[in-house]
Amino acid sequence: MMLAMRAVVCHQAELTVDEVPDPRPEQGQLLITVERCGICGSDLHARLHCDETAADAATLGYDHMMRSTDRVVMGHEFVGTVTDYGPRTRKLFPIGTRVVSLPVLRASGAMHLTGLSALAPGGYAEQVLAVPSMTMRVPDGLDADAAALTEPMSVALHAVHRGQVGAKDTAVVLGCGPIGLAVIAMLKATGVRHVIASDFSPGRRALAERMGADVVVDPAQESPWASFAESKRYLTDSMELIGFGVDAMDKLRAVPLLPWATLMRGAVKAGASPRGPVVFECVGVPGMIEHVIANAPLLSRVVVVGVCMGADALRPAMAISKEIELRFVLGYDPSEFHQALQWIASGKVDVRPLITGTVGLDGVPGAFDELGDPERHAKILVDPTR
Numbered sequence: 319m320m321l322a323m324r325a326v327v328c329h330q331a332e333l334t335v336d337e338v339p340d341p342r343p344e345q346g347q348l349l350i351t352v353e354r355c356g357i358c359g360s361d362l363h364a365r366l367h368c369d370e371t372a373a374d375a376a377t378l379g380y381d382h383m384m385r386s387t388d389r390v391v392m393g394h395e396f397v398g399t400v401t402d403y404g405p406r407t408r409k410l411f412p413i414g415t416r417v418v419s420l421p422v423l424r425a426s427g428a429m430h431l432t433g434l435s436a437l438a439p440g441g442y443a444e445q446v447l448a449v450p451s452m453t454m455r456v457p458d459g460l461d462a463d464a465a466a467l468t469e470p471m472s473v474a475l476h477a478v479h480r481g482q483v484g485a486k487d488t489a490v491v492l493g494c495g496p497i498g499l500a501v502i503a504m505l506k507a508t509g510v511r512h513v514i515a516s517d518f519s520p521g522r523r524a525l526a527e528r529m530g531a532d533v534v535v536d537p538a539q540e541s542p543w544a545s546f547a548e549s550k551r552y553l554t555d556s557m558e559l560i561g562f563g564v565d566a567m568d569k570l571r572a573v574p575l576l577p578w579a580t581l582m583r584g585a586v587k588a589g590a591s592p593r594g595p596v597v598f599e600c601v602g603v604p605g606m607i608e609h610v611i612a613n614a615p616l617l618s619r620v621v622v623v624g625v626c627m628g629a630d631a632l633r634p635a636m637a638i639s640k641e642i643e644l645r646f647v648l649g650y651d652p653s654e655f656h657q658a659l660q661w662i663a664s665g666k667v668d669v670r671p672l673i674t675g676t677v678g679l680d681g682v683p684g685a686f687d688e689l690g691d692p693e694r695h696a697k698i699l700v701d702p703t704r
């Protein structure tokens with residue numbers, strides 16, 4: 319007899335609750351009974367645009383990313399209890415231990431992203447498979463709701479690390495959806511003193527404040543750049559710095575010709591002007607990167623976290639004039655995942671304001687639609703036991 323479990327299956331951009339075969343752990347796998355699984359923005363993207371992502375992944379040599387013709391159980395932000403191990407698999411945790419896991423699975427001879435490949439069904443289901451070495455025990459006292467936020471908080475922590483933001487730097491977070499809000503929390507947790515957040519939605523601005531943003535702006539009313547230094551002043555400064563460079567060159571005729579930016583940076587280091595802020599682009603719609611290039615101050619570092627599907631246009635010459643630095647980020651490493659879990663458990667980051675709803679498996683299709691409304695929702699959790 320084939321045992322079956324309930325799961326949300328995505329096929330041809332449609333979500334349906336189906337009976338699927340029970341996952342059986344193979345060697346090197348453990349079985350987790352899902353308590354909660356967060357619905358991620360990338361799942362909303364994947365439902366509609368997975369063929370683009372699959373084509374990109376195929377170009378990079380990976381052929382098993384979810385496609386619209388596959389039947390995929392999504393969900394990569396899961397927490398649950400250890401239920402079984404595959405044969406000859408090290409039993410790192412007693413049965414019943416509450417754990418979170420990086421959403422990766424070794425199956426059919428290769429590594430797959432759990433919830434984003436038909437070969438590694440995800441957490442919108444009663445049970446999910448994981449790799450013991452990528453699984454972490456949830457500290458005592460931390461409930462499943464908060465633990466389910468480990469994965470998105472890790473994404474944010476990785477973005478903050480890649481941004482190399484110093485405590486005295488100004489950080490600007492554009493877009494206060496779940497990831498923008500998580501970035502705000504992680505900036506504050508890592509000790510960044512001045513965090514400016516910007517979003518058109520009043521509901522999201524209120525959440526940005528709760529997550530610790532120091533200044534919250536409505537971009538329809540005021541520019542996020544105006545609140546700390548006007549970009550015009552920065553350009554004037556840069557011309558003054560070029561003058562500074564000319565003076566310096568006059569004095570040091572022996573010095574070989576240096577690029578202006580190097581001279582400016584030298585002046586910046588000497589305290590002539592603050593360097594640009596670190597900007598976190600967490601909107602992910604076409605035109606956002608160009609918007610930042612056009613409006614951010616000189617020498618801004620831009621960390622692109624929001625996933626914009628399809629092609630986008632930007633003006634390299636403007637970015638060159640201002641020496642804008644672009645960094646793109648993806649995922650996290652196991653140490654960042656572990657750090658996020660510990661900070662959630664210790665209360666150093668408070669993820670509770672992010673959780674705006676919980677649904678059973680039957681509520682997942684509706685929740686995907688509702689997440690389009692920024693006033694009502696940040697993170698919706700799936701509770702398959704409901």
Ligand SMILES: [Zn+2]
Pocket residue numbers: 358359360394395469470
């Ligand atoms: Zn996610």
